[in-house]
Amino acid sequence: MKRNYRSLLLIALAPVVLLTSCVKDLLDRQPTTELGESAFWQNLDDAEYALMGLYSSVRPLFDRDYYLDGHGEYVRARGTSATSGNLRLGDAYHGANYNPTGYAGSFDKMYRYLYGGVNRANYVIENAEKMAASNPNLAADLDAIIGEAKLLRGMVYFRLISMWGDVPYIGRIVNGNAEVANIERMPIAQVKDSILADFTDAFERLPDSPPAMGRAAKPAALAFRGKLNLYWACWNKNGWPELDTFTPHASEATEAFTAAAEDFRSVIQDYGLMLFRGGEPGDIDTLGRAEILPNYYYLFTPVANGDPEIIMGFTHGGIGTNQGEELMRDVAGRSHEGSQCWVSPRYEIADRYQSIITGDFVDPLIPMNPSNPDARTTPGSAVNPQSYENRDYRMKASIMWDYEMSVGMVNRQSTGWVPFIYQTWAQPITIGGETYISYNTDGTNSGYVFRKFLRNEAGLGRSEGDYHFPVMRLADVYLMYAEATNELSGPTADAIDLVNKIRHRGNLPPLNGEKTASKEAFFDAIEQERIVELLGEGHRGFDLRRWRAIERVWGEPYGPGVWRRDTHGANQQRYYQNTPEREYERNYIFRIPESERDRNPNLTQNTPWL
Template sequence: MKLTTVKIYIAGMLCLWAFFTSSCTKDLLHREPTTELGTASFWKTEADATYALMGAYADIRPLFDRDYYFDGQGEYIRTRGTSTASGNLQKGDAYNGGDYSPSGYGDNFDKMYEHLYGGVHRANYVIENVRKMLPSVSETSLPQLERVVAEARLLRAMVYFRLISMWGDVPYIDHVIYDNSEVANMTRTPLAQVKDSILADLTYAFDKLPVKAPELGRASKPAALAFRGKVQLYWACWNKFGWPELDTFTPDEGKGNEAYKAAADDFNKVINDYGLTLFRGGEPGECDVLGKADKLPNYYYLFTSVANGDAEMIMSFTHGGTGTNQGEELMRDVAGRSHEGSQCWVSPRYEIADRYQSTITGDFAPKLIPMNPTTAGARTAPNSAVNPQSYANRDYRMKSSIMWDFEVSVGMISLKSTGWVPFIYKTWNQPVTIDGVKYTTYNTDGCNSGYVLRKFLRNTAGLGRSDGTYSYPVMRLADVYLMYAEATNAINGPQADAIALVNRVRHRGNLPPLAGDKTASKEAFFSAIEQERIVELFGEGQRSFDIRRWRAIERVWNPPYGNGVWRIDSYGVQMSRYFQNMSEREYQQCYIFRIPPGERNRNPNLTQNTPWL
């Protein structure tokens, strides 16, 4: 870890550490600050502890609030870079520079690794100093200070869970580092040991946190339980499916089954003990006709500020608005130039459209047929990808999540609405007349599939592309439903309560319940759960972690040394080819990330993951 990263705590910098690390010199780091309270003058009251905790939230938030980039490592999201927000941790610096391609993506995550450890240190700083306060505080202050420690431990657990999910064995640090000599020769801690420490943090958090946080964005008991269940679910998967790229780990089926059961127990408590419900009762709401967007389904609004503080958001990170320097980047990343000059860094791939099922049959519709619209009859041909009618009677989450030709959104320039903007692939910013009304088409040259995102795209003006106020979810109740179904299915096969929960998630898309053949066996129900995870959690950064923990990369793409898989657009043009003639070693590199070479240069005791040797 860098000297400036670890020594900044000595100076007692409480909320703005990340801004000072780039300019402080070694001498300055040894001086007592004159514009900030020193450590000896701080850590006296509940207010001090809470203030420091808010600094930890603010610094850890940017490590999780743009996880849609990770979906670029899956089949259904394309990322064409990592945005230009590269110089400021508050603007997502941790994501910048990573490789979010579906193949060969385990390298170039040095910044994410570095900033995750920055998050560890920020959490440790709060934990250690507040613990020192506990013996001398009043009985009335004690529960509040224990709550602060619990929240910091939950944040630390989240950070370490991300670290082990990407790199496997990682150095575990549970205290404030005062000098580089403490970490200069540190070795990687075994995966199981780090996992146990994460679970201990989450158990403490569960014991000390309130049932419901009175403040938006702060953690609660259900959050601690949900994360504890998720950690155990991943541990179960690693033991069931193996992780051969991590040569220090030996899978154990018995431990995996125990972890599935523990995960299911935690998820069951989250679902049943706290009165949590899906957004707007899980009802689908209204879905406008094709080509209109005056009435969008409830699922769309789940990803706007309308849902801030909703019970479905078990854990979320809050954002400020204009002028706060703490807005979210969602519109900038998912939208095009017609929306406050946004840059469309992230867009759907063509293949996602076929995943949205029919509201009539409850199963997959006939596959779309790519066609160039200049071909006679292409706009009206049955199942043509450029025929808007081909998208009728589909899962409501489709209209909520993506846009196809002639779908509209609200354009925005200079914080003002420019009215409806129709998307028509490859007609960027062009005049068009639809049903006698003149429009200018959606300017989004970053799209190469024939689809753009509606999910996360604001439909109201007044905020800039980076000034959104949406509280980004890192744990949703719908995800807990699906993880519970997965865990119980792995142990006992399809269970009635799990099937009911999956159907509840499907209902928000206005889909009928699963047919009997979809729950007839473990394998069939797992496929149904995977399908719901694909469409329900689309663009939320879950897919790449799912296919790694299930060891499914070869299944969803092709085996090593194959011809590769083309990704096409709605015209049928071959846009990108992935996994062509890739060796087994290159596939292994997709299952585990490379320990940053710079870290290993500074610390020769840090071993490298086998596929990267």
């Protein structure tokens, strides 16, 4: 840890650090790194300035979580885009493994940068507390700053324990390498208690509503506390045998499910929050057109910036700020500002979108190669656009199939509509008497690309997005509440109603009685909504691990594995073929970086990685 903490510590202790776009007036200031710490922390402006630096350092640890969906079965993340300027400090996501297996030994960077976030949070908390003690007249304003910093620290530690289990806990500023050179891992139960304390303290200090877009308020602290309790309940219910210091207890699971439900209920009922555009599905264009898209699509564009559904998110700056998000670069292709399509939907996600007529699943799509003259007209064919008619509105809002359109862009200017046609890249295509140049992307091998996160208008480059990326949405809270109460009491009327509200945004009918007849059936309905509602937001891999569901999805050890294929019927990748039990164990818990253990003899390793 010595070298890693030292390099990050120097940045974390700088009195003025990188700015975030949370507060506009702060963006207009000229930063300096020459100001000594004794001359800093003199007034509320200094404290807010440091808090903005903390947001800026934590944002790159969460704002590209769509890569993490590659650990599930519905998203392919074939890599990561290059580092974007100094803001990303090397980019915690870069170079990791986002395949559905073999990934947990590839997140050394994330581990290191998460601890950089911890130390920056400690820097803000400790100095703000000192300032409050010496300036009682500023105590009320500093309270909220301390609350935000504790929420961010809790989020960072929550990620650490979700991936690595037991981790070193540092609750103060680190002033030198000697202070962390021999630090030991703290048992997960103790770290969890410290995180809960941070979330609780944050809740007590924060206002009911955010002071500005990108800033946290009470609902965020409650939602994250509830989520931590939900994960703790799952680990105690389902076990975590790969973490040999952890012993699950059924009573702790019940207690944690109860606490989680209470927090989620408060978020839902006490703060006047609503789903984006009232949860209404909105209008939808005809197949192959995209002038009118469902409301769900716009939730993932700057149109939704500041919307209450985004309970906690990270803001981005746009043109010329070096603080833009790179969503388009990562999900789009060459026709869209030279984007690289690092992330795309897998073929299998299409079958998860249900019928708006029956409210249930449609017969599985049939892969067919367009070289077959009947492929484009055969009912149910994956390359027949009519096969996608009357589906959950979130389908058209989330993915594109053959002959679906989006706006091409070059140099921030529109090039007009480009139709996506799998394996027909940048070719002249005549549709309805009009000639188009087809979508140029060679990054997908499934037959689909994302529409979710893709801007449908020009004006910003591929790395200049200004979307407020969500890390906690109200829809997720609805589904987590339903999950927690289902574990305690089975399907309840209020939980069923919340799941139906999520379904309504896809213009789906309410769940039928069969889907709510038992705890098991309702869990399946909740999981279904988590898959389609949260697609590409980084949740699926964490869900599979906390539910102990990797074997359910991919088969048991030493099995035949599962092929991922495309709309043309070609096999693309095979996962978990003849995979030994040890590999499954390693997929449930991440490897403590060996470089850290080389520097610190007191850092133990997780058992599957010994």
